[in-house]
Every structure is written in C-alpha cells, then in structure tokens.
Amino acid sequence: MKLELRGITKRFGTMTANDHVNLIAEPGQIHCLVGENGAGKSTLMNVIFGLYQADGGEILIDDKLVKFSGPGDAMAAGIGMVHQHFMLIPVFTVAENVILGHEPTKFGTVLDIKKARERVLDISKRFGFEVDPDALVGDLPVGVQQRVEIIKALMSDAQILIFDEPTAVLTPQETDELMVIMKQLRDEGKSIVFITHKLREVKEVADKITVIRLGKVVGEAKPTASANELASMMVGREVDLDVNKAAAKPGKPLFKVAGLSAWDHAGSKVLDDINFEIHEGEILVIAGVQGNGQTELTEAIIGMHGKTIGSIELDGRELIGKNVKQVLDLGVGFVPEDRTEDGLVADFTIAENLMLDRSDRKPFVKGLNLQLDFLKKFAAEKIAEYDVRAQGIESKASQLSGGNQQKVVLARELSRELRLLVASQPTRGLDVGSIEFVHEKIVATRDSGIPVLIVATELDEAAQLGDRIAVMYRGKIVGIVPSDTPRATLGQMMAGISA
Amino acid sequence: MKKAFREIVNGNIWLSFLAVVASFIVGGILIAFSSETVQTTATYLTARPTDFISAVWNAVFGAYDAMFRGAVFNYKADNLTFMIRPITETLAYATPIVMSGLGLAVAFKSGLFNIGAAGQIVFGAMFAGWVAIFVDLPGYIHFPIALLAGILGGALWGALAGFLKAATGANEVIVTIMFNYIAILLLGYLLKTPVLKAPGSVNPISPPVHDSAKYALLMGDQFRVHAGLIAMLIAVVFVWWLLNRSSIGFQFRALGHNPNAAKVAGINIGATTVLVMAVSGALSGLAGTSQIMGTEKFLTLGVAASFGFDAITVALLGRSNPWGVLMAGILFGGLRAGAVTMQANQGVPIDIVLVVQSMIVLFIAAPPLVRSMFRIKPQKEDAK
Ligand SMILES: Nc1ncnc2c1ncn2[C@@H]1O[C@H](COP(=O)(O)OP(=O)(O)OP(=O)(O)O)[C@@H](O)[C@H]1O
Numbered sequence A: 001m002k003l004e005l006r007g008i009t010k011r012f013g014t015m016t017a018n019d020h021v022n023l024i025a026e027p028g029q030i031h032c033l034v035g036e037n038g039a040g041k042s043t044l045m046n047v048i049f050g051l052y053q054a055d056g057g058e059i060l061i062d063d064k065l066v067k068f069s070g071p072g073d074a075m076a077a078g079i080g081m082v083h084q085h086f087m088l089i090p091v092f093t094v095a096e097n098v099i100l101g102h103e104p105t106k107f108g109t110v111l112d113i114k115k116a117r118e119r120v121l122d123i124s125k126r127f128g129f130e131v132d133p134d135a136l137v138g139d140l141p142v143g144v145q146q147r148v149e150i151i152k153a154l155m156s157d158a159q160i161l162i163f164d165e166p167t168a169v170l171t172p173q174e175t176d177e178l179m180v181i182m183k184q185l186r187d188e189g190k191s192i193v194f195i196t197h198k199l200r201e202v203k204e205v206a207d208k209i210t211v212i213r214l215g216k217v218v219g220e221a222k223p224t225a226s227a228n229e230l231a232s233m234m235v236g237r238e239v240d241l242d243v244n245k246a247a248a249k250p251g252k253p254l255f256k257v258a259g260l261s262a263w264d265h266a267g268s269k270v271l272d273d274i275n276f277e278i279h280e281g282e283i284l285v286i287a288g289v290q291g292n293g294q295t296e297l298t299e300a301i302i303g304m305h306g307k308t309i310g311s312i313e314l315d316g317r318e319l320i321g322k323n324v325k326q327v328l329d330l331g332v333g334f335v336p337e338d339r340t341e342d343g344l345v346a347d348f349t350i351a352e353n354l355m356l357d358r359s360d361r362k363p364f365v366k367g368l369n370l371q372l373d374f375l376k377k378f379a380a381e382k383i384a385e386y387d388v389r390a391q392g393i394e395s396k397a398s399q400l401s402g403g404n405q406q407k408v409v410l411a412r413e414l415s416r417e418l419r420l421l422v423a424s425q426p427t428r429g430l431d432v433g434s435i436e437f438v439h440e441k442i443v444a445t446r447d448s449g450i451p452v453l454i455v456a457t458e459l460d461e462a463a464q465l466g467d468r469i470a471v472m473y474r475g476k477i478v479g480i481v482p483s484d485t486p487r488a489t490l491g492q493m494m495a496g497i498s499a
Numbered sequence B: 001m002k003k004a005f006r007e008i009v010n011g012n013i014w015l016s017f018l019a020v021v022a023s024f025i026v027g028g029i030l031i032a033f034s035s036e037t038v039q040t041t042a043t044y045l046t047a048r049p050t051d052f053i054s055a056v057w058n059a060v061f062g063a064y065d066a067m068f069r070g071a072v073f074n075y076k077a078d079n080l081t082f083m084i085r086p087i088t089e090t091l092a093y094a095t096p097i098v099m100s101g102l103g104l105a106v107a108f109k110s111g112l113f114n115i116g117a118a119g120q121i122v123f124g125a126m127f128a129g130w131v132a133i134f135v136d137l138p139g140y141i142h143f144p145i146a147l148l149a150g151i152l153g154g155a156l157w158g159a160l161a162g163f164l165k166a167a168t169g170a171n172e173v174i175v176t177i178m179f180n181y182i183a184i185l186l187l188g189y190l191l192k193t194p195v196l197k198a199p200g201s202v203n204p205i206s207p208p209v210h211d212s213a214k215y216a217l218l219m220g221d222q223f224r225v226h227a228g229l230i231a232m233l234i235a236v237v238f239v240w241w242l243l244n245r246s247s248i249g250f251q252f253r254a255l256g257h258n259p260n261a262a263k264v265a266g267i268n269i270g271a272t273t274v275l276v277m278a279v280s281g282a283l284s285g286l287a288g289t290s291q292i293m294g295t296e297k298f299l300t301l302g303v304a305a306s307f308g309f310d311a312i313t314v315a316l317l318g319r320s321n322p323w324g325v326l327m328a329g330i331l332f333g334g335l336r337a338g339a340v341t342m343q344a345n346q347g348v349p350i351d352i353v354l355v356v357q358s359m360i361v362l363f364i365a366a367p368p369l370v371r372s373m374f375r376i377k378p379q380k381e382d383a384k
C-alpha cells in the first residue's frame, strides 16, 4: 500500500512541530526519514499512527483519503508501528502478547492461543526471526522483543510499517539482523518508513531519503550520497564525523577498580574480578555486547548495586559501601543507560530536571528554599549551551524529543564539579551534530584532567572516543587494549576470546 | 494502578469542578425521586405535567436552598447571629478535613497512597488529648505543648507506616489501612483503662480537656469556630511552600513522579519515604488536635469521625494542590453543615449528602466518564 502525506501540520501550543509536510512512502521501498533532534520526525509518525491529530493536511492510503482518531483506526487501515519503547507485557508469553489488542477482531471473543502460536511460528519462519512463541517476553533480549513488536504489527497484516529509531536500543549485531529483516519486508512489498540517526544504516537500507529540519521537509538525498553529505543535510551545516582529539596525556591513576565482583538478586555472579585503572586525563571505554555486566559495573560505581566485594577507589577514597548521594558528592557525574527510566522525571520541567541531583545545595537551594531565579538563569544557559530544542525551560521533559531529553541529562551531569565521569551510551539517540558536540565535551572533560569511563556498544564510537578500550564478556574484562587495535581483534574479544 | 493514581492526583482542577456539578445534578435527581409530592404528581403526569414539574422544582430547589441556608447564610433567620452561624459551622467542620486533606495531598504528590488519615488523626488526638487532659501546665505553654504532642503523634504513626514500606517494601495502602484499625482499637482500649478514661465513668470517654489547652474561640461562645481555622490556613500556606518552593518538597515530588530517577540522582528513597509519611501524618495529627482541643473537648471513639475518609476525597478533589484542598474541604464542611438543615427543614434524608460525596469520588476516579459527559477532549500530551 502507498502512504501519502499532504501538507501535514502539527502544532504544540505556539510551536509548529510539523509544517506542511509532504511525503510518499511507496510499496517495496524503505523510506528513511532523517533530521536533527527535535526536527519533528516522531511527531509526524505519531500523526500517521493516529496518536496525534494533525492540525492540517491529509493522509492518503492508496490515494484514498483516510482519517484516524486513534491507533486502532490506523492499525485497521494496515499501518503498523514499532515503537522505541516497546508496548509489551513482560510476564506474558510471546503468543499472548501478540494476541493482545487483536483478540476480538482476529480471533473471535475466545482467546485462541493455539492459532496465535501458529501464526507467530509462521511469521517467524517466513522472516527467519527465530522467536519462540512460548517464551516469556521479559526473558528475551531487547532485539528479540523488538521482533515480537514486528510480529505484532504483521499479525494484523500491516502493509505500511513505521520504525521510529528502532536501532537506538539494539546492539550492532541486532542492528545488522534488523536491517536484513527490513529488506525482507521490503521485498515482500511492504512500505517501510524508517527513522534513524545512524548514517551507516541509512546508506545500507534506504531506497529514498527525506530530510526534515525544524518541522519542514528540506530535501531528499540519494542513498549514494557520501556520509559527509548526508550529515550536513541532516543538520544544515558541515559536521566533522571524526572525533578530534589530541593524544591523551594521562597523569596519575585517580580511579582504580580492583577485585570487583558482584552478584544479582538471584545470587549469580554478574561481575567477576574486575580490575582496571583510569588515569587523570584519560578516557577508558568499556566495550562489549550489551548485557555482559556493563550496567552492573556502572551501578556498582555509583553505589546502587547490592552485593559487591572488592574495591573502587576515587582520589584515594573507597566508594564501596557509600550510598548514591555520597558517591555523587565526591564528584561523580553519571549518565545512565536508560534516560527515561533513570535519568529524567518526565513530568518535571527542564529546569527542574537540571537540578534533580542538586536539590540539597547552594546555589540551587538556600536553607530550605529553592532559588528559582538562579535555577531559571542556570537552565537558560544550559539549554543554550547544549542546544536543547524546546519551547522554554518550563517545557516538561516528556514534551522533548528523544535526543533533546538525552541532552538535558548530559547538560546536568557535565555541569557538576567533576572528579570522575561515568557515561553509558552518552550519544544514544543524538543526531550527528549533537554527537559531535557531546564528543567535544567529553574530550574537554578529559583534557581538564578528569578520568572518564564510557560504556559503548558501537565499536566506531569506542575506537574514536577511547584512549584505551576494555572489553567485557560475561562479567569479566577480557582485556584492555589501545584504541587503535584492529576491529577484528576487538570483535573476537567481545566474543570472549582474549587477545 | 500507580499511573491511574498519578493521573487523578495531577489532573485538571476544571474536571474537579465538573465532578462536583455532576454530583449535585445526580443528588438533585435523587431528591426529586424521593420526594412524596413528586411521586404523587408523577401518577397523573400526562394529565397535568405542570404539577409534576413544579413538584420537582420545589423539592430540588427547596432542598438545595435549605442546604445553602444551613451551610452559607441563613437569610430567613431573624438575627445576625443566626444568619451568619451557618458559614461558621461550615468552617468549623472544614478545619480538620482540610488539615488532614493537606497531609494526604503531600503523600499523594510524593506517590504514596496514604489511606491512613483516620489512624493518624486518632494518634494526634490521643497524644494531644493526653497532654491537654492529664497534664497540668500554665496556660501559655499548655496549649503549644499539647499542639506539638498532637502533631508529633500523627507524625510518628505516619512515619512508622513509611518505615515499614521503606524497610520491607510493604505496600503503603495495606499498611496504612491496617494502621487505621490498630489506632482505633488502641484508642478504644485506652479509653477503657485509667490511661484515658474519666474516673468513675462507665462509658469509654475521657475527662474534658483543660481550658488552658483549648483552641481559643474566634467569635465568642455563640459560635463553634475556633483558632484551629488559623492553624489550618497556616498549614495551607506551609504545604504550598513545602511542595513548590522547598528542596524537601522537590525531592518528595521527584520520588512521586519517578523513583528510579530520584534514586540515581542521589535522593535517599527510604529516608524520603519516611519523611513524607511523617509530614503527612503530622498534618492529620494537627487535625486531631483541632478535634480534641477545639471542637469535641473529650476523647471518644468518634474523635476521627469520618474525617479520615473525607480527607481522601478532599485531597483527590483538590488534586493534591493546597489551595484546591482548601476549597474542596470547605465544600465538604458545607455539605455537612447544610445536610442537617436540609433534613430538618425539608425532610430530605441526610444520606443524600453521602450520595453526593460518593458521586464526587466516582467522578474524579473516572475522569474519562466526566470528560465524555461534558464532551471535553483529553489533554493532548496524554498521547505520548
Ligand atoms: N507532547 C508535546 N508537547 C509539546 N511539544 C512537543 C510534544 N511532543 C513533541 N514536542 C516538540 O515537538 C518537536 C518535535 O519533536 P519530535 O519528537 O517529533 O522530534 P524528533 O524529530 O523525533 O527528534 P529526535 O530525533 O530527538 O527523536 C520538539 O521540539 C518537541 O519539543
């Protein structure tokens, strides 16, 4: 089916998120939608999926005018959306999740699990998903959960599939697998709209590229365009895709982790005798496939992990045994992996989010009184510095685009008096321009003599940003190598083979 | 459930207003149905519909008019005292409801569904009552000490529930409900022992509080309204400051909206939970002092009356906003004051007021219902 948008306009208060957008997604094509953070991509997709009502413009499917008052209408019309935040129920099996939302229409009033299982197996086989219909969704890796979302969309026979930044949460391997799946879907004649900030993905799968900036379509690009051309179209200026940094001048080892082991609630070992040092003025990247202990390592550092033994030393002070507040007070900046869950309070304003970890100290608080004037000034400075696109400092975090949410977290953490910076996937969800900026910030932090620990799943980023790379596998550090180590070697290490 | 709860707590104050209007309409229909004249005229409705309509009008208007005269201003009375007494009665009833409602508002804003206002009022009243009744102190310090004892009593009882949640992960709803029973039963027991019972009395009732520990009457002894009203207004301003202008309140709200992010930002979840419940309980304790040292002046099992329940409704109706709670509390005070007159003058059963109150709960708990009744679109942001 062909999807056509004509003059779609969507406003939030005084701000126009989509301004007369025209777009055609053809069957058998992957249509990439790219543009800066806050350009209006997600908004446009939400309009198509019936989550938002457009203030103007028309949606046509196969040249027929349609109107959606909710996602139900959109699904019935053959549109499927794979959300960045999955809408799955973890305690249900795959088959149960898949019938949810479809039960009355597709299977009659009785829950027909058997039929659902069959269809899951069917679709799974057709596209090589390898999804077990009886597995509990909560036990599945993120990449597989995403496939469940795709199956869900395909169950209702969606002909138009929307993917809003699906790869932001995936490991590089999972991403590659998703690319294969998308190509297969395209070859089946589906129309696919795919949003991503990653140029590599655009170049790999796009049949057509539309660039959006400030809510408007600013042009189309050829998939054959170079990465630099694409990048500058996306953000409207020249972008340096490499990290510019001078060679590290490491000083004393200020941050030392020795003999660190940790166990989860069930009692299995999640960190196994971790040892490393980070010197002042050095960036150490922890690389590895997600889920090999990186999360637990960062949690142990900031004092959130329960059972831990060993030693974590910053400036000669032991961190183990300290609570989160005590650790933060020693000057640790922490960018959590999951910004919406752990980094932001969605209902708070940008300004409030910027003082979230500082609500007990001057100059944000005097006595017990919040210093709202200071906060206003501070927040205004930060959103200008980090180029957070929002109506103002009073905008709620929930009203920001994904990338702009991430910028708020970064602005907060990088503006502390730092002695150590720990950042998990600091550039997740950011556009190429913002990535350049954040990388510069992180390098500047390093150059001011602060040890920096970055968790990265992308080898590109690990190699560009890191001075040294530590590869984790199953809770252990397989080895610590210089950042110019060949990809192949790193890849092997990530599979657990020590160099 | 937390999400639905958050939607109610942070919902639109406009919807609260409509919920009240809708409840009064339903109340009016019930009044009409239960009126005998309306029932009789209905039997010959087709013959003389005007009779029926005027009967309905008389029943509903009569009842609400009586309620107005009982709750706000009695324009039919023959002297000024009787004319203005209704509004002072309303304020007297409203005082403990607002205080306790403010306490719940603090908890609700912090994501804790404290259902334990009743128990916390009882504890406040017991502590304050014991000081006010059994301790002999000079006038100028007796009152403040009794007041502090009451606040402390409520705070302790609240904090204990908060501690159980923080330490064991117990659900605060269940803990606070159980704590209500414990508090009431403890009061009942103590009222049978010399700890609180009046010597020589056969009933579970305490001796009267000392004059030195009473809230001063504000308008002379013709009126019940007492200085608790001033304490209530101070409490409103205090809660507004706490929630909107203080660092502690900021942490409370962060906990309420996203405990994970609060934790990562270094806010101590356990300690904050205990503190929230202590502040929440303290305000209900204050309501207890208003009851024992202002209105009732004896400790009985009825000291918390239905205020614990009313406080929940008022906190929800006021969207946990201190000014909203103040207005909702005065409305509830008015319903109580007015109900008495309505029954006496018009023979409308007092239960109608309970129905109106319950309808309010229903309407605020079901925002989509009110929205569809008044054809209001949901807020756009909801979509995300
Ligand atoms: N519910 C909302 N209320 C107010 N403003 C909103 C709302 N949702 C989005 N916006 C604003 O609309 C603009 C477009 O946001 P959108 O989420 O569509 O961006 P995006 O292109 O998806 O960006 P990203 O790449 O960061 O995900 C942003 O400036 C955002 O602040």
Ligand SMILES: [Mg+2]
Residues within 6 Å of the ligand: A041, A042, A043, A165, A401, A402, A403
């Ligand atoms: Mg987006």
